[in-house]
Amino acid sequence: MGEVAGAESDVTWVGTLAGVLGPGVAVGALLGWAEHLRQTGGRRGWRWLALTPLLFIVAPLAMPGALAALVTTGIGGGAIMVPLIGLAGGYALSGRGRVWTRAACGLLALSIIPLWAVMAPLAGGSALAVGTPRGALVALHFYALLAVLSLACSAPFRPVVDVGRSLEPKAADERL
Template sequence: MLVGAVCGLAWAAALRAVMVEIAGPASAFGWVGTFEGILLPGAVAGGLLGWAEHLRRTGRGRRWLAAAPLVFLLFTPWAVVSVFVDGLGGGAVAVPLFGMAGGYALSGRGPRPARWAAGALALLPVPAWLVALGVAGLGPAPGSARAAWTGVLFLSLLAVLSLACAIPLRGRPDPSRPAWRLVVAGAVCGLAWGAGLRGFMAAAAGPASSVSCSGPSV
């Protein structure tokens, strides 16, 4: 649970970096909004998924723990209300649902058509991200290195969330399963970590931060 909580905290902090890039200069940090609304629920959700991994290894799995990302809504109930009142706050609701759908699709359990449908739902952020950049004008300029980095960070974080949400739905570890699955999962997590570290560098550099496709950047 402690390992899961640390991973969840790092995931939530990286997601906050995505929010900064989307909001641009209008981005603002608050103790309550950032720590109570994003970082704390990230740590709690990660701890629950870590507990799910322990239960899975001991053969006492609890599938309901796949809904751990909904903890974010418990800490920010105003987001749900805002969706119906003024149409805002949809991201706080959508991100956990995308992760849960991806987890079900990756779990290998349940009817195949249902898993395909869940996988299609989990992939919706890809075209949605492109629309947000090109049509809505959110985030960095389309086609820029900064936009590419932000997209990689956002989508890799969703992929990591999907991998985590699959844990409670899977059976006990099977040594006969091919190792390439763990290699791919590790690569996805490493990609998200690297992109998140780049977010820290951007925050440390402040307004002087610049992103390039190759060569040094700050």
């Protein structure tokens, strides 16, 4: 947060813990649980866990003054875009659904690459331009974290593992 916002930022420990790290832990745990449920045959309603990245929107906007700042200045718009990119990327990586919808979601998720390259210098000054060492490092971290989020978000969208078939004993001739 401080690397992106720069030295003049208003980043606080409370804001970082309550608005970023807390929701991150919750989203990671719930998406991990979704993968566990998928690997063990699924459960009724478990695919609703696909919506857990939306905690990245709810938690920061619940902080005092955050909604007003978003509406009046646009500050906090990244808190909305990040989970949407994760969900779109997760659906694109899942291998389920129509090809054209997965392709559209994949293009939406990948659109952050040129968007960051254009917007980061405008928001953070020339130090965040991807042509500078600091800008390239920040961009690489940002892209990598979004890729990991997209991969994790794919768990509730992927097909359920059929545990019944994997537990069947093999025939005598197959064991040899």
